[in-house]
Amino acid sequence: MHERPRHWHQWFLIMAAFAAIAILLVMPLALIFTEAFSQGWAMVQQNLTNPDMLGAIKLTLIVTLITVPVNLLFGILLAWCVTRYEFRGRKLLSTLIDIPFAMSPVVAGLCYLVVYGAQSVVGNWFSGMGVQLMFALPGMVMVTVFVTCPYVARVLIPLMESQGQHEEEAAIILGASGWQAFLYVTLPKIRWALLYGVVLTNARAVGEFGAVSVVSGLIRGQTLTLPLLVQMWNQDYNTVGAFTAAGLLAAMALVTLLLKTVLEWATQHSSDNATEQKTEQDTP
Amino acid sequence: MRVWISALLLAIAGAASAQQTLLNSSYDIARELFAAVNPKFQAHWQEMTGEDVTIQQSHSGSSKQARAILQGLKADVVTFNQVTDVNVLHDKGKLIPANWNTRLPNNSSPYYSTTAFLVRKGNPKNIQGWADLAKDDVSVVFPNPKTSGNGRYTYLAAWMATSDRLDGDEEKIRDYMAQFLANVAVFDSGGRAATVTFAEREIGDVLISFESEVNNIRKQYGSDDYDVVVPKTSVLAEFPVTVVDKVVDQKGTRKVATEYLNFLYSEDIQRLLAGFNYRVHNDTVVKETADQFPPVKLLEVADYFGSWAEAQKTHFASGGELDRLQAKARSLR
Numbered sequence: 068m069h070e071r072p073r074h075w076h077q078w079f080l081i082m083a084a085f086a087a088i089a090i091l092l093v094m095p096l097a098l099i100f101t102e103a104f105s106q107g108w109a110m111v112q113q114n115l116t117n118p119d120m121l122g123a124i125k126l127t128l129i130v131t132l133i134t135v136p137v138n139l140l141f142g143i144l145l146a147w148c149v150t151r152y153e154f155r156g157r158k159l160l161s162t163l164i165d166i167p168f169a170m171s172p173v174v175a176g177l178c179y180l181v182v183y184g185a186q187s188v189v190g191n192w193f194s195g196m197g198v199q200l201m202f203a204l205p206g207m208v209m210v211t212v213f214v215t216c217p218y219v220a221r222v223l224i225p226l227m228e229s230q231g232q233h234e235e236e237a238a239i240i241l242g243a244s245g246w247q248a249f250l251y252v253t254l255p256k257i258r259w260a261l262l263y264g265v266v267l268t269n270a271r272a273v274g275e276f277g278a279v280s281v282v283s284g285l286i287r288g289q290t291l292t293l294p295l296l297v298q299m300w301n302q303d304y305n306t307v308g309a310f311t312a313a314g315l316l317a318a319m320a321l322v323t324l325l326l327k328t329v330l331e332w333a334t335q336h337s338s339d340n341a342t343e344q345k346t347e348q349d350t351p
Numbered sequence: 352m353r354v355w356i357s358a359l360l361l362a363i364a365g366a367a368s369a370q371q372t373l374l375n376s377s378y379d380i381a382r383e384l385f386a387a388v389n390p391k392f393q394a395h396w397q398e399m400t401g402e403d404v405t406i407q408q409s410h411s412g413s414s415k416q417a418r419a420i421l422q423g424l425k426a427d428v429v430t431f432n433q434v435t436d437v438n439v440l441h442d443k444g445k446l447i448p449a450n451w452n453t454r455l456p457n458n459s460s461p462y463y464s465t466t467a468f469l470v471r472k473g474n475p476k477n478i479q480g481w482a483d484l485a486k487d488d489v490s491v492v493f494p495n496p497k498t499s500g501n502g503r504y505t506y507l508a509a510w511m512a513t514s515d516r517l518d519g520d521e522e523k524i525r526d527y528m529a530q531f532l533a534n535v536a537v538f539d540s541g542g543r544a545a546t547v548t549f550a551e552r553e554i555g556d557v558l559i560s561f562e563s564e565v566n567n568i569r570k571q572y573g574s575d576d577y578d579v580v581v582p583k584t585s586v587l588a589e590f591p592v593t594v595v596d597k598v599v600d601q602k603g604t605r606k607v608a609t610e611y612l613n614f615l616y617s618e619d620i621q622r623l624l625a626g627f628n629y630r631v632h633n634d635t636v637v638k639e640t641a642d643q644f645p646p647v648k649l650l651e652v653a654d655y656f657g658s659w660a661e662a663q664k665t666h667f668a669s670g671g672e673l674d675r676l677q678a679k680a681r682s683l684r
Contacts, residue, residue, distance in 0.1 A: 185423025194423065202424040284424045286374060286409045287382075299410070302543050303382055304571050 099317050102310035114311040122288035123296040123312070127273055129204070130292065134211045134272040135265055141212075142219025142264055147249075149220075150227040151235075161224070164217050172214050176281025179210050202284030207292070210278035215271045219264035226260045226334075227253075259334040266330060270323040274316060371607055372405045376426035378413040378433075380542070380564060384627050385430070391623070392614050396607060404607055412541070413500065414439075420446065420595060427599050427608040430592045430615075432561075433500045434458075435659045437591045446597040460589035461615035462629040465647055466508040467562040468580040469549070469569060476556045480582040481512040484557065485530035492555035494545045495538040496667055501545075502538075505559045506673065507662060508586035511650040515584050525676065532680035550577075561588060562644075566628040587649040590629070 072078050103111060114120060149161045167175065183190045183200045193200050200206050234256075238248040254261075276294040283290045291299065293312055300309035377385060389406040396404050409416065409424070413431040420426050421444045431437055440446045452459040470478050476489050484491055494502035513527045536555045539545040542564065549558035550572045558565065562581060569577045592612050599605040614620060621633035625640045656662035666672040 180422055186421065190423060199423070199425065201422065202419060284409055284419055285411050286407045289407055299382075302379060 096317055099310055099313050103307065103314040105310075106307050110307055111311055114305075114308045115315075117308070119288055119291065119296060120308075120312060123291050123293045124315070126204075126207075126290070127292045130208050130211050130279075131269060131272045133208050134215055135268050137212050138216050138219055138268050139261070139265060141216055142223060142268075143261070145220040146223035146227055149224055151232060164220050167214050167217050172210075172275065172277030173281060175213050176210050176278035179206065179213070179278070180282055183209070201282050202286075202290065204290070206282040207279050207290060210282055211272050211275050214275055214278050215268045218267040218271065219261065222260050222264035222267070223257055226257060230256055259330055263327065263330040263334055266323055266326045270320065273319055370403055370405060371604060372407060373427045373604060373608055373611060374407045374409060374425060375428050375430055375611075376409045376416045376420060376424065377430045378416070379410055380567075381430065381432075382408065382410050384624070384629075387623055387627075388615070388620060391620065392611055395614060396610065399610070402607075406611075420444075420598075425598050425602065426595055427602065427604050428592065428594050428611055430590065432588070432590050433659075434589060434591050435663070436500075437593055438660075440593075440595065444597075446595050447593055448596065451593045452591060455592065455612060456616060457632050458589060458591065459593055460591050461612070462590050462621070462624045462631050464561045464563045464588045464590070464629055465581070465585040465649055466504050466559060466588065467565050467585065468582065469558040469560070469565040470556065470578050470580055472576050472578060474578055474580065478557050478580060480584070481509050481531075482516065482527075484509070484534060484559075485527050486534075489534050489557065490536045490555045491531070491534045491557055491559065492536055492539075492545050492549045493559040494542050495540055496673060498540045499542060501542040501560055501564075503662075503667060504561070504586055504588055506666070507652055507656070508650075510666075511586060511652075511655045512582065512584040514655060515648070515650060525679070528676050529679040529683055532676055533683040535680075562630075563628040581645045581647055584648045584650065587651050 072081060145160070145164055149157060149164075180201055181187060183193070183206065185191065185194055185201070190200060198205070200209070234252050235248045238252045239245070243251070274294055275292075276298075279292055280295055280298075283292070283295055285291060285295065285299070287299075293316055297309050297312045297316070300306075300312060303309075375385060375389075385406075385408050389408070393404055393406065396402060409419075409426065411419075413429075413433050413436040416424075416426075416429065416431070417436040417439045420429070420440060429437060429440070434452070437447070437451065441449050441451065455461070457463075468478060470476070476483070476486075478484065478489065483489065493505045496502040496506040509531055510524060510528060513524050517523045517527075537545075537548045539548055542560055545558060545560070546568055548554050550568060557580075558568070560568070562579075565579050569579055592615065594605065594608040594612065596605075599608045615624075616632070618633050618635055621631040621636045622639070624631050625636055625643065628643070630644055631637065631640075652659055652662055656665070664671070
């Protein structure tokens with residue numbers, strides 16, 4: 068499969084790649100933790116228990132806990148529609164899913180502000196009902212859902228497409244309802260990919276800055292998520308605090324990376340199994 | 352699933368059932384200031400009425416803050432560092448009356464500041480006033496007037512102080528301004544970035560910013576390394592405050608919001624403000640802190656340019672005075 072490097076220039080390329088990764092990725096990441104701990108453990112603890120920090124952690128968790136299930140359902144629905152049905156506009160739908168990938172999050176935030184802000188019809192109506200959308204939790208959740216909505220679908224679609232729907236058809240012929248077919252046949256086949264999508268969505272939701280910053284209103288302890296807190300404390304000359312918050316985000320990223328690797332392995336493993344089973348069935 | 356639903360409900364309920372809550376929308380560098388003011392006001396309000404009040408703070412560039420309020424951020428009071436940004440709330444959204452600045456003493460500006468210099472220890476280039484900034488061997492750092500209110504103050508202060516010195520000879524003022532702009536080492540987009548350029552990257556002989564801010568920077572980066580120079584003539588920088596009428600009437604917070612702003616004029620808070628290196632109006636505090644604030648002749652933007660809006664148009668708009676001076680400055684470099 069892979070060829071072992073033999074010539075010096077092949078080794079050189081590999082060394083260059085490692086050097087680039089060390090300089091571009093590992094060093095800054097290591098620096099975050101060095102900076103965070105630069106004034107001792109007590110300072111880190113003080114920053115971690117600061118009410119602004121606790122508020123930011125809580126808000127980030129709330130936003131993520133709402134975003135992930137919403138996008139999980141949304142992703143499954145989209146993937147199901149695109150891979151199981153043949154209809155006019157299927158290609159279009161599958162392209163539209165990618166809008167959040169293509170669009171800068173700041174632009175997304177501004178769009179939401181224009182559509183749901185106080186100067187719009189929709190925003191006005193909600194504000195008349197006493198519901199504050201923008202510069203409050205609902206707005207922050209809305210933009211985060213928007214920014215992270217393609218991940219689950221994008222992971223599922225290729226997998227479900229390659230798996231085909233023979234097994235579901237068989238289940239239905241054997242008398243299963245559509246829902247049963249999904250629950251007992253499709254779901255077990257896609258569960259690793261699904262988890263992988265969730266991990267990606269989660270990582271993106273926790274780290275989202277641009278869109279959230281536009282609709283946050285930056286109220287301390289109220290509408291400040293962790294990434295916004297990093298920026299605020301940095302501007303506040305609270306460098307250690309900023310790096311502590313950044314360290315927290317980086318730690319989450321590392322955990323995500325670990326989960327991602329495990330899940331990637333599991334996804335591959337399970338699809339290998341599936342193909343093996345398939346070939347076994349096909350050969351006799 | 353149940354967990355996040357209840358979390359959501361809790362969050363919504365929490366927002367709805369809150370007691371009296373004030374949101375103070377303020378400028379970037381006022382975080383520590385209001386973190387110190389707010390507990391004092393809460394105690395004051397408790398003593399006055401027996402009620403509790405929660406005060407929330409939002410900080411960002413004041414132009415950005417004004418736009419957020421127009422787009423629905425429910426701020427009860429604004430405490431800004433630019434009069435124009437308060438005016439916008441009337442001009443674009445009719446959220447406050449046109450005469451908002453007559454509702455409180457001193458043009459509704461409970462404290463003020465001026466533009467001053469931060470120089471390297473011992474002031475090796477002997478920078479004392481605006482005229483020194485146009486000397487050949489001086490390198491200057493301040494934020495870009497196109498993007499920063501702070502930078503606009505610096506630009507206008509340089510213009511006005513020179514106009515004052517040269518009795519308004521416009522040709523000579525332009526010569527000075529071109530030389531001054533040619534001495535700019537880096538044009539950062541905001542005050543914070545300019546501070547980093549000067550203090551961390553060690554570029555330039557002098558950093559120009561608000562007097563309050565240069566004192567804070569000196570404290571932050573080490574008083575052993577820097578000195579503060581307040582020029583004899585400079586600009587009056589007001590810090591306007593107002594309640595946002597439309598919001599307080601909707602939320603029923605007019606009384607507490609008004610008292611909050613009045614409270615900024617009380618002797619206790621004026622003393623606190625002086626501690627943050629802002630100049631204040633209270634006579635007792637002014638006497639107490641006399642040696643902290645060197646005397647300075649303060650010039651007003653309205654006297655020299657008509658109004659902020661007009662200064663904006665003739666100087667900072669595309670193809671305006673600043674652009675022409677920049678072109679001239681480039682030929683001098």
